Amino acid sequence: MRVAKIAVVGDSTSVAGFRPLGFAVFTVEHAEEAREMWGRLSAGEYGVVFVTEPVYEAMEDLIAEVLDRPVPAVTVIPGAGSAGGMGEAKIRRAIERALGTSMLIREEEE
Amino acid sequence: MAKMCVNPNRMELLKLKRRGDVAKRGHKLLKDKFDELLKEFIARISANRKLRAEVEAELKAAYGLFAVARAEAGRAAITQALLAGAPIELLDTSEKSVMSVHVPIFEQLELAEPGGYSFSTLPVVLDEALARLAAVAPRMLELAEREKAIELLAAEIERTRRRVNALEYVLIPSIHETVKDIQMKLDEAERGNLTRLMKVKDIIAAQEAAGER
Numbered sequence: 001m002r003v004a005k006i007a008v009v010g011d012s013t014s015v016a017g018f019r020p021l022g023f024a025v026f027t028v029e030h031a032e033e034a035r036e037m038w039g040r041l042s043a044g045e046y047g048v049v050f051v052t053e054p055v056y057e058a059m060e061d062l063i064a065e066v067l068d069r070p071v072p073a074v075t076v077i078p079g080a081g082s083a084g085g086m087g088e089a090k091i092r093r094a095i096e097r098a099l100g101t102s103m104l105i106r107e108e109e110e
Numbered sequence: 111m112a113k114m115c116v117n118p119n120r121m122e123l124l125k126l127k128r129r130g131d132v133a134k135r136g137h138k139l140l141k142d143k144f145d146e147l148l149k150e151f152i153a154r155i156s157a158n159r160k161l162r163a164e165v166e167a168e169l170k171a172a173y174g175l176f177a178v179a180r181a182e183a184g185r186a187a188i189t190q191a192l193l194a195g196a197p198i199e200l201l202d203t204s205e206k207s208v209m210s211v212h213v214p215i216f217e218q219l220e221l222a223e224p225g226g227y228s229f230s231t232l233p234v235v236l237d238e239a240l241a242r243l244a245a246v247a248p249r250m251l252e253l254a255e256r257e258k259a260i261e262l263l264a265a266e267i268e269r270t271r272r273r274v275n276a277l278e279y280v281l282i283p284s285i286h287e288t289v290k291d292i293q294m295k296l297d298e299a300e301r302g303n304l305t306r307l308m309k310v311k312d313i314i315a316a317q318e319a320a321g322e323r
Binding site: 016 | 151155159173188189192194203212213244247255257
């Protein structure tokens with residue numbers, strides 16, 4: 001058992017509301033700025049890091065580095081006004097990694 | 111398939127046969143592990159899809175409420191109101207082993223009580239928006255936990271798949287091939303030996319016959 005904080009990274013319109021609830025909120029004007037914060041985010045202080053879709057897109061390669069570690073868990077959340085579907089895509093990539101194809105699961109669901 | 115570079119003698123043959131048995135047993139075990147991991151993985155995937163859709167919908171609804179609040183009170187006022195609050199420890203993390211994959215478990219501690227802004231100047235919809243976010247927070251954590259587990263399982267499945275394939279298509283065939291090769295060489299040596307003995311016997315018999323004469 002270990003206590004940790006939760007970080008939320010994204011544009012201020014989307015994520016500002018998390019601050020009063022006790023989340024550690026990192027606001028970025030441009031998604032690329034989040035890359036500079038990544039060192040702090042992945043150091044272990046934060047157990048879960050929520051990133052909005054544009055931020056995830058901007059630092060996908062950095063996030064891939066912690067994919068095999070239990071902590072931090074990086075999870076994509078929709079940003080205000082983003083297209084959506086990025087979180088789905090992240091899971092689809094995991095499926096592809098495991099099975100070599102993502103066809104199998106899709107067929108099963110239908 | 112590549113043959114191994116070993117001396118063709120009985121010692122090596124025995125050793126290789128034993129290695130082949132171990133490899134086969136290992137292959138079976140790994141294959142079982144792979145199947146079980148896959149079962150676990152697929153079950154998690156379909157459950158996760160639903161949860162994600164729900165969380166995304168709820169978050170978007172909360173964003174909508176914030177947008178309404180901003181429209182009512184002005185962007186600056188809302189931004190200022192939301193500046194209050196320091197990050198606190200919200201999470202209790204522990205680990206669980208699923209098929210020897212260590213997946214994290216997140217337990218949510220109590221959220222901070224939003225406040226520090228004026229109730230008289232700010233619209234009530236802001237409180238609603240914050241309540242909405244607070245309500246979706248536990249499900250967001252659940253989503254984070256599950257998605258992390260899926261990713262970790264995917265990594266383990268990939269590793270296991272490679273091991274199974276390496277055993278099945280590389281190691282085991284190459285051991286088979288080498289065992290067969292050694293056996294053939296030993297048989298050949300045996301035949302060679304036999305012929306030589308017969309030949310020697312013939313020569314000796316011929317010499318004895320010559321001596322008697």
